[in-house]
Amino acid sequence: MAGEIHFPANFDLNKKYAGVVVSHLGNGVKEQVAGLYAQKLAKNGFIGFAFDASYQGESEGLSRYLYDAFNRVEDIRCAIDYLVTLPYIDENRIGAMGICAGAGYAINATRTEYRIQTVAGVSTWDVGDSQRNGFARKSTDEQKRLLLRDVASQRTREARGEEPLLIGYVPN
Known part of the structure; x- marks a missing residue:
């Protein structure tokens, strides 16, 4: 997985910060809307982490451009796995945020990923419902x-x- 990490102004390597994993919309990449939200979060004192879903953007995986709902949720867990390895992340203050389809996956991840302390969705889209109905x-x-x-x-x-x-x- 490829990601971009955004730091608050006056970042201090010796302090602990809340981290927020930001999931992009279904057909997006980290440099677009998710990255903009990660930047805004950083301006408000958080560590913002936007990433490309598996198979998309700069993230690896075959088949390229595969849209796999299971992996989208797993990608959020993997992004958190990365954040908790960083010495400046407060592992008790990790959030997940998603845009459109990414919001549905972020909310889904909170069902079983107890490291997520808070979740937010922007223009939330329920991919499962749209696939079923x-x-x-x-x-x-x-x-x-x-x-x-x-x-x-x-x-x-x-x-x-x-x-x-x-x-x-x-x-x-």
Whole structure:
């Protein structure tokens, strides 16, 4: 994973600071909105840490641009793993913040990641709901059944050696 850490003005290596992990929106990278929020947090005395999700931006992983909801939550845990290794982070004052889809993942991470003491979402988007029910809950039950049949057929084709079907969500 690749990340950018933002420090408060007059940063003192001998002090302990609250750290906030900032997750970007579904099709973003750390240099965009998440990075701006991390900078603003730093201006308010926090350590702001924005990172690229696995498979995106400067973070590694194959297939490139893969959008994996499980890994998005795990990425937040890994970002916290990194923060707690820094001598200037107060491990009892770690927060998570996310923008759009990143907010949904940040909130999800708090369910089992007890190192997160506070969480915030900006323009929170529930990715799970939109996947289950379609954008703005417009998918009918029949459309969902057809989609699941198509997914099952594609998985069978791939199991038999066909190339994976990649559908663009995150721009190259």
